[in-house]
Amino acid sequence: MNRYHKQQLFAPIGEAGQRAIQHARVLVCGCGALGSVIADQLVRAGVGVVRIVDRDFVDITNLQRQMLFDEDDVRQQTPKAIAASEKLRRVNSEIIIEGIVGDITSETIRELAADVDLIVDGTDNYETRFLLNDWSLEKNIPWVHGGCIGSYGQVMAIVPGKTPCYRCILPEEPDPGTALTCDTAGVIAPAVHVIGSLEVSLALQLLTKTFDDSKPSIWHVDVWRGDFRKIDLTGLKEAGGCPACSGGQRDWLHGQRGARSAVLCGRNAVQVTPSSRAKLSLEKFRQDWQQLGVVTSNPYLVKLALNDGTSVTLFGDGRAVIGGTEEISVARGIYSRYVGQ
């Protein structure tokens, strides 16, 4: 009896569906709370290649809901993509699991998402989702969107040319500071587990060609109130007017939109990305920073903890996570002071 026996017994998947799953290559964008759930289930389901991309490292406040990580990962400040892929290789050694530490940008997406059959959304921000949407439409690759805050969230499958796209529903990025974030509203584990699981359900339907794209919908769930609502999106794409899927605009993919700094959801931290990608000597920073504060490091990053409670965690590609602030301008100042431009 093979390891996927129970999944194959489920009639809509069956043996043919299982073969399709095993031949698939899936990109998991972001490996925080949603991404952990998604990566875990896709690996267990036997997806042939699971590529996990994340820009962050494990923090103590992640453990309440991000079930692939533990206290060792916090102590070692392991990048999430590495911690997740190492853990999941022990779950399923018969598939290929790629853990990539990095940011998904209009430049890097061309490499990260060129050869995949499906993209699943584990990101924590609107900007990356607009980029994924652009890429999906441009390359005709389906993606599954999910978002979550507090006790509720939504999921939606986007099949280019068939269903409405993300921008049909959300034409523009919310203005900075107007959207709820996990920092202000919090988030509970049951919500991310349910939303992540619904994303995987849609992903498996897409991989096994059992997804019905003639009845597009968005699902909204509130796990605290016990609400489950399905909003019918039939006719929305045909109604036209979407700048991306009707108008052909690819504002995020072509780099006209999108900032180089992002507040990390729930982390009291800001990621700063240099305007051009770099290949830094982390060892040099480890030595240079010794007089400035407490310096710790692992093969992927160097962290400088400053006396005022802020910190700089620098990755080899030049990105840094500035801890102890949610002000982008403050974070950029700290970056230029300790890393330079």
Add this chain to the structure above:
Amino acid sequence: MQVVINGEPKELDGPMTVEGLVRQLGINPQFCAVERNKMLVPRRQHGEVTVEAGDSLEIVTLVGGG
């Protein structure tokens, strides 16, 4: 006039646009999807489509965390 919002009856002062209703409910119109009588109202029509007595509305806020 009475309408049903997210499955619960609600009394409104009178007819208003979808956008007006969303604002009155304190929801940022930038990131919500509104279904009126089982039909999604496209965003650019939120300022034109009127909510009438007896309407059933589903309003979903699209959140960005994860």
